[in-house]
Amino acid sequence: MKKNIISLWLMLTICGLSTAQKHSVQIKVLTEQEQEPLLGATVYLANLSVGATTNFDGVAILENLETGDYELTISYLGFETINSIITVPSENQMVFYLKESTNALEEVVLQSLRSTRTIQKIPTRIEYIGLEELGEKVAMNPANISMVLRESTGIQMQQTSLSSGNTNIRIQGLDGRYTQLLRDGFPLYGGFSSGLSILQIPPLDLRQFEIIKGSSSTLYGGGAIAGLVNLVSKVPEEEPQLDLMLTQTHAGGSTGNIFYGEKKGKMGWTIYGSAHYQKVYDPEDDGFSNLPETTTFSLNPKLFFYPSNKTSFWFGINGTLDNRHGGDISRVENGQNGIHQYSEKNNSKRISSQAVFETQLDSSRTFIAKNSISFFDRSLEIPDLTFLGKQWNSFSEISLNNRSKKLDWVFGANLYTTNFNEDSESLERDQKDVTTGIFVNNIYDISNNWILETGLRTDYAKDWGFFALPRISLLYKTDFNFSSRIGGGFGYKIPDIFTEEASLINFNNIIPIDKNALDAERSYGVNLDFNFQTRLSEQIGFSINQLFYLTAIKKGLLLNPIDTQLFQFVNADGNVTSKGAETNIKFTYKDFRWFLNYALIDTRLNFLPGNPQKPLTAKHNIGSVFMFESPKWRIGYETYYTGKQLLSDNTKTVDFVTMGLLAIRNFDWGSIFVNFENFTDRRQSRFSPLVLPPHENPTFPEIYAPTDGIIVSAGLILKPFGNNQNH
Secondary structure, eight states: OHHHHHHHHHHHHHHHHHHHOOEEEEEEEEETTTOOBOTTOEEEETTTTEEEEOOTTSEEEEEEEOSEEEEEEEEOTTBOOEEEEEEESOSSOEEEEEOBOSOTTTTOBOSTTSOOSBGGGOSSOOEEEOHHHHHHHHHHOSSOSHHHHHTSTTEEEEEOOTTTOOEEEEETTBOGGGEEEEETTBOOSOGGGGTTOGGGOOSTTEEEEEEEESOOHHHHOTTOSSEEEEEEEOOOOSSOEEEEEEEEETTSEEEEEEEEEEEETTEEEEEEEEEEEEOOBOTTOSSBOSBOEEEEEEEEEEEEEEEETTEEEEEEEEEEEEEEEEEBHHHHHHOSBTTBOOEEEEEEEEEEEEEEEEEEOSSSEEEEEEEEEEEEEEEEEETTEEEEEEEEEEEEEEEEEEEOSSEEEEEEEEEEEEEEEEOOSSOOOOEEEEEEEEEEEEEEEOSSSEEEEEEEEEEEETTTEEEEEEEEEEEEEOTTSEEEEEEEEEEEEOOOSOSHHHHHTTTTTBOOOOTTTOOOEEEEEEEEEEEEEEESSSSEEEEEEEEEEEEEEESOEEEEESSSSOEEEEEOSSOEEEEEEEEEEEEEETTEEEEEEEEEEEEEETTSTTOOBOTTOOSEEEEEEEEEEOSSEEEEEEEEEEOOOBOTTSOBOOOEEEEEEEEEEEETTEEEEEEEETTTOOOGGGTSOSOBSOTTSOBOOOOOSOSSOOEEEEEEEEEEEOOOTTO
């Protein structure tokens, strides 16, 4: 009897141990074509709602699994998703092969249109820059986003000041004030606060760029005549992510960045910090700075709350402190003495808050409310002139999204205010604007091949009147990798004194905006593009996108002299037209990528005799980027050609070619990189002077080429955890 009891006890114990035993499974993910490991692929078990990401060997380990069958999903951007059933335990490592998708953008969801559709199902033409490409641009310039935008087809970064480095974005040849710059859908950089904005946005906490070219005021209100750029921030993930980045340039630039994000249960948070110092830099030894002495600090914490799987709320604060001092180097370093009189100081502070509440009302309807308040304070000092100003901006919006099988609707209303106050005793140039708007946008699947998008916004701007802004886009797509989009819309821009022309004279002696004498600028635009991709062979992929566009601006804002000292703004008696074409070609072969682009930009000032080309706008621009990409290495060689440009005095510049070389070595703990930007040292001083005498009161010619020349940088990115390139 006792033996039987012992035997029974042993059997129950063994069975219990067997039942409680946990198993580990190794999943290896390779590319189907090259059979190479994929870093950062997501391996997910739907039964348990748990997952892991693959390491540099393409291996993900799933632990603490009980015996049984599991639904396995493996996904990676640019590859077709695998769904399979696996049985645990398994004695051998499980190997899966991912097939490269015919369209790498099928799963990309965009924010700019307030839609949950993927990029391939939206009729509006949107250019997308993802996390992978952003990682390369961060290595090239970790201090700000200018590099990301400069190397996009049809976009020009126009430097307006040698001493401060101030730079504006031009889309398809149109001035920077016609481009709306958004951060997570918030217009934080309008009017006075657009000053130095491109140079004060570091890129490490961004996960994607969305660029819409052409009149886009229907989407977010006035200002998007040339287009809009939406900067989309990273959000917290279940797996914590920590990025530490340190960069040093041979020109005396030092940059440190840190990003941390984590989601735990119903709470999540991200925090981003950046510090940048640039020593005054003079590569041609003429005694004047090509890069000003710069100290910049940025901090951006965000808190996320998920009370349920249908509702979310996040709140963030973004603050930047930026001080720049350039000009005569002896004056900058040692103070004023003798002939060393000229310097330019730019000190600015900006702080903004953003809040977004989103809730799913039912299976088809979603309600979103958002608000932002921003403050910008800038002082500009040059000899015999001090310009001081502060601006408050606010933006509030509510929207209702209704989605069905074939039809998407977005209804909304928003309120946008700006309040600029200048600290001046001579000129009263304060300006307050209040704009209210209502909008509706609709996307309709006519058939499997045709999708139609229509929209209408009506804005009322106090002192400027009503603006009705319709837009329409049509997408045609086939089952054999061809698609075409055609679209058009209207835009407008409320006048203010913050134009490129005014910036060139440091806003000196410009009389206030006369709301009774000026009209708002108006625009219309249309674009047509064709997209095709295929495989030329089993190993060679090919894609091409061809865009044609036209934008016309009526009653453009001009700065004219009224006597020997004062300037005033007037409306142009004639249109500004920008028409042209953009071509983007991509070849792929195993780990190699070759990108080719060409931009024809024909921007004409039709209000002047002879309809001349707009100054400082190259008509022909060509780019080539050759990349080698493997799990361990990323190496890029780029070449850019900039054609001849017309200066304001009607003389032509020389054309020039710049080249760059980037190498990134990836490790389990992060990456190291080295970048040779403009390594042929093409700079304007090699073609024409950047500074004209006399030394104590210099004149600065227009800037049409790089001013800093070659910049060699090196650095490292530490990723203690969350090293996943597919986030």
